[in-house]
Amino acid sequence: MYIDPHAHMISRTTDDYEAMAAAGIVAVIEPAFWIGQPRTYVGTYVDYLSSIVGWERFRAGQFGIRHYCTVGLNSKEANNEELAEGVMEWLPRFALKEGVVAIGEIGYDEQTALEDRYFRAQLELAKELELPVMVHTPHRDKKRGTTRSMDVIEEIGLDPSMVVIDHNNEETVAETLQRGFWAGFSIYPSTKMGNRRMVELLKQYGGERIIVDSACDWGISDSLGVPKTARLALESGVPEQTVRRVCYANALEVYGKSGQMREEDWLAPPEIDQRTLYAGNSILRGGREPIIGTEAQKRRDDLIIE
Amino acid sequence: MQPAQQVLHDIVLSRSGDHIGWVEKTLAALRAGAPERELHVFLGLAPRRLGKADLNASHEERLAADAARPGWSLEDWSVDGAARVLALLVFQGARPFAETFKDLRRTADAAELIALYRGLPLYPEPETLHFEVGEGLRSNLKPVFEAIAHRNPFPRDHFDEHRWNHMILKALFVDSRLAPIVGLDERANPELARILREYAHERWSAGRKVSPELWRCVGPFAVDDPALADLERALKEGGAAARAAALALSASPHPAARELLRQRPEAEDIASGRLDWQSLEAA
Ligand SMILES: [Zn+2]
Numbered sequence: 263m264y265i266d267p268h269a270h271m272i273s274r275t276t277d278d279y280e281a282m283a284a285a286g287i288v289a290v291i292e293p294a295f296w297i298g299q300p301r302t303y304v305g306t307y308v309d310y311l312s313s314i315v316g317w318e319r320f321r322a323g324q325f326g327i328r329h330y331c332t333v334g335l336n337s338k339e340a341n342n343e344e345l346a347e348g349v350m351e352w353l354p355r356f357a358l359k360e361g362v363v364a365i366g367e368i369g370y371d372e373q374t375a376l377e378d379r380y381f382r383a384q385l386e387l388a389k390e391l392e393l394p395v396m397v398h399t400p401h402r403d404k405k406r407g408t409t410r411s412m413d414v415i416e417e418i419g420l421d422p423s424m425v426v427i428d429h430n431n432e433e434t435v436a437e438t439l440q441r442g443f444w445a446g447f448s449i450y451p452s453t454k455m456g457n458r459r460m461v462e463l464l465k466q467y468g469g470e471r472i473i474v475d476s477a478c479d480w481g482i483s484d485s486l487g488v489p490k491t492a493r494l495a496l497e498s499g500v501p502e503q504t505v506r507r508v509c510y511a512n513a514l515e516v517y518g519k520s521g522q523m524r525e526e527d528w529l530a531p532p533e534i535d536q537r538t539l540y541a542g543n544s545i546l547r548g549g550r551e552p553i554i555g556t557e558a559q560k561r562r563d564d565l566i567i568e
Numbered sequence: 569m570q571p572a573q574q575v576l577h578d579i580v581l582s583r584s585g586d587h588i589g590w591v592e593k594t595l596a597a598l599r600a601g602a603p604e605r606e607l608h609v610f611l612g613l614a615p616r617r618l619g620k621a622d623l624n625a626s627h628e629e630r631l632a633a634d635a636a637r638p639g640w641s642l643e644d645w646s647v648d649g650a651a652r653v654l655a656l657l658v659f660q661g662a663r664p665f666a667e668t669f670k671d672l673r674r675t676a677d678a679a680e681l682i683a684l685y686r687g688l689p690l691y692p693e694p695e696t697l698h699f700e701v702g703e704g705l706r707s708n709l710k711p712v713f714e715a716i717a718h719r720n721p722f723p724r725d726h727f728d729e730h731r732w733n734h735m736i737l738k739a740l741f742v743d744s745r746l747a748p749i750v751g752l753d754e755r756a757n758p759e760l761a762r763i764l765r766e767y768a769h770e771r772w773s774a775g776r777k778v779s780p781e782l783w784r785c786v787g788p789f790a791v792d793d794p795a796l797a798d799l800e801r802a803l804k805e806g807g808a809a810a811r812a813a814a815l816a817l818s819a820s821p822h823p824a825a826r827e828l829l830r831q832r833p834e835a836e837d838i839a840s841g842r843l844d845w846q847s848l849e850a851a
Contacts, residue, residue, distance in 0.1 A: 308675065315677045320709045352675070358612030359677040521616065534622055534646055538711035539678055 266488045267291040267513035268367075268396070268428060268448060268475030271329065272310075272318050273298075278478070278485040279325035283542075285489040288528040289328040291517060292318060293367040293396055296338045298480045304348030307339075311352070315359040319539070326542030328528050330517065332366035332396050333357055340380040341372075350383060357391050363517040364388070366396025367428065370407045373400065378414070385418045394519050395425045396446075399434065401453065408434045412441055426473060426516055429454055435463065439471055444516050448477035449487035457491040461498045469507035473516075572636035572690050576654045579629055583647045587617045591651065598659040604668070610655050611672070611680065615648035620679070623650055637689045639721025639750045644714075649683030657690060666696040673700055678709055685715035688722035695726070705735060710742050717749055724751025733760040736785060737767065746781040747845055753784070761789035765798055778802070780812030784845050787816030796824055803832065808849055814838060815845060 266282070269290045282290070292314050301307050314331045322329035333356040335349045357365065365388040370377050388395045395415070400407035408427060415425055427438045428446035431454070438445040447463070448454045460474060476487030484490065492509045496502065517523050526532075531540050570578075577595075584591045594610050625633070625642035633640045642650075661668045669691070673684055685704045691697060704716050716723065717735055727735065732755050739746055746752055764786055768778045783802060790796055799820075802813035814834035817825045829835050837843035 312675055316681065317708060320678055320711075355608050355612075355675055358609070358616075360615060360679050361677070532620065534620060538682065538714075 263288050264488045264492060264509045265289045265513045266476050267473060267517060268293055268446065268477045269485065270295060270479035271322060272314060273480035274478060274485055279322060279327060282485055283326045285486050287327060287489065289330065290322060291363060292329060292331040294331065294333045295336045295367055300339060301345065304345060307345065307349050308352050311356045315356060315362060319361055323540040323542065330361045330363045330523050332364040333362055334365045334368040334384055335380050336367060337369050337371035337377045337398060340377045341374055343376060346376065346380050350380065353387060357387065357393060361522055363520040363523050364394040364396045367398035368395065369398040369411050370400045373403065373407055373410065382414060382418065385415060385420055389418065389420055394516055395420065397425060397427045399427060399429045405433050409437065412443060424519060431455060432463065435467065439467065444471045444473055444512065446473045446475055448475050449491050450477045450483050457494050460491050461495045461500060464495055464500045464504055464508065469504035471512065472508045473512045474508045569635050570632055572640065573657050575632045575636050576650060576690065579623065579625065580651045580654045584618060590617065595655065595658050598655055601660050604661060607655060607659050611652050614651045615679065618647050618651055620646050620648050623647055637721065639724065640689045641719040643719045645686060649686055652680065652683040653687035653690065656687065664696065665692050666700060669697065669700055673703065678712065681709065681712045682715040685712060686720065688716065688720055694722070705738065710744060713738065713742065714744055717744065719748050719750060721750045724755055729757055729759065733763055736760060737763060740767065740779050740782060746784060756785045756788055758789045761786045765795060768798060778809065780808040780848060783812045783816035787819030790816060790820040790825060791822050796822065796828065800828065810834065811843055812848055815843065815848065
């Protein structure tokens with residue numbers, strides 16, 4: 263049983279959902295982010311937020327996967343001041359929607375003054391609404407950007423145990439953990455983390471406050487990043503307890519602080535939910551070997567389309 | 569008879585538990601012209617504080633609801649949904665109701681959408697809500713579509729024939745039941761019967777099953793040979809299709825329909841009331 267706490271499912275196909283469910287993923291968290299193309303109107307941003315709290319949640323449910331999301335203004339689009347001001351006006355309304363587990367992903371991209379302004383404003387909002395925060399750390403000048411993010415969070419007075427610093431690597435993890443934050447790792451080909459490197463980090467740091475995610479999106483990425491990493495770690499001798507923490511329990515613990523994500527959601531879904539929004543079953547998949555990719559494989563091999 | 573808003577008010581307060589003070593205070597503020605932000609916060613907090621359980625309305629509550637608005641059923645209502653609809657009814661905004669509704673609908677999560685549309689029979693100025701209802705019918709979220717289509721008298725009371733017919737057709741397309749649609753027999757019409765027969769032909773050509781419920785809207789208008797031929801074909805399929813076709817034949821005014829039915833084993837069940845559309849199982 264796995265959670266992928268960082269997956270932009272709005273960009274993924276039904277094959278991904280099928281494969282993820284078959285591989286044992288029971289829940290995903292969809293962070294609000296850039297969708298590859300800049301939005302130029304507040305209205306399109308509002309509709310995007312509506313999609314991830316509404317339609318995508320329903321869609322995932324039809325594949326037996328529980329879908330949660332985070333809402334926020336991402337760092338790239340924070341640089342469009344007119345858009346940013348508009349989005350900030352709407353955010354409080356979305357932050358209390360069903361299944362919203364954090365404010366995020368927010369943080370720095372090029373570390374501009376505007377990015378800094380809206381990062382701070384959203385940290386204040388998270389503080390007011392007592393919501394966890396998911397922080398996107400920059401690709402460029404990563405180490406400094408990560409340190410700076412944590413400095414600002416401490417300055418605003420947020421409890422580090424409410425904050426996930428995501429997209430960590432070997433250079434940033436020690437400081438993130440040492441300062442009391444949760445450390446997310448995105449198993450994303452080429453640009454972020456490979457899972458062989460991840461396994462080495464697990465051997466070195468153990469499972470405390472470490473979270474593995476796929477960050478799969480519209481780019482070349484792997485929606486099975488979490489189950490594949492789990493399997494590789496187990497085969498490499500990482501204790502099962504550690505794997506369970508980093509691929510399931512830790513994400514549940516921190517994002518569960520929102521009050522919007524509970525293990526019962528997938529183990530024993532409420533009847534009203536099962537009737538309307540969630541077409542899954544409540545059978546425990548834990549303890550069974552994950553079957554990676556069989557559904558998608560079957561679909562590729564089946565010639566008949568009906 | 570109690571007005572609808574009063575019925576809902578009593579139901580919500582009786583389910584508010586420890587939060588009854590918060591509910592009463594907020595409703596009073598909304599009635600007194602509080603800013604819209606108060607409404608948004610109440611809508612956001614309602615499921616967190618009151619829970620999402622089924623309303624489980626009592627017999628008396630159901631009677632009161634139906635008396636206040638004929639066809640208003642509390643069947644699929646949840647506690648948080650009822651509270652949300654009540655807050656919206658009570659809110660005294662500066663803008664026309666349809667504008668406030670639109671704004672809420674644009675940013676709603678799925679459970680909110682379901683609640684907003686369940687409340688349709690209770691809202692003021694129903695004729696201003698046609699665009700909003702259309703948006704809900706077009707939704708890909710089946711439970712949102714069903715919040716309008718099922719156990720909701722709004723379509724029966726306010727849809728024109730075109731919209732009514734397309735709602736029925738969409739229900740079949742998304743594998744939704746027809747039986748819970750309020751006014752299904754009252755609003756049946758020859759154009760709908762024609763559309764549904766064509767749809768059945770399409771399904772047959774594609775080698776797919778035809779929902780037996782479809783024949784319910786065809787029966788009363790099965791007045792010519794081609795229509796009767798369709799029903800005969802469904803009879804030959806046996807099972808639920810045959811039971812539905814028999815029921816449809818019993819509603820046809822055509823003498824040949826009575827003749828066809830007479831030879832069928834289902835005729836007796838229909839005459840005795842053992843077989844009707846409510847008891848007919850889904851496909
Ligand atoms: Zn991301």
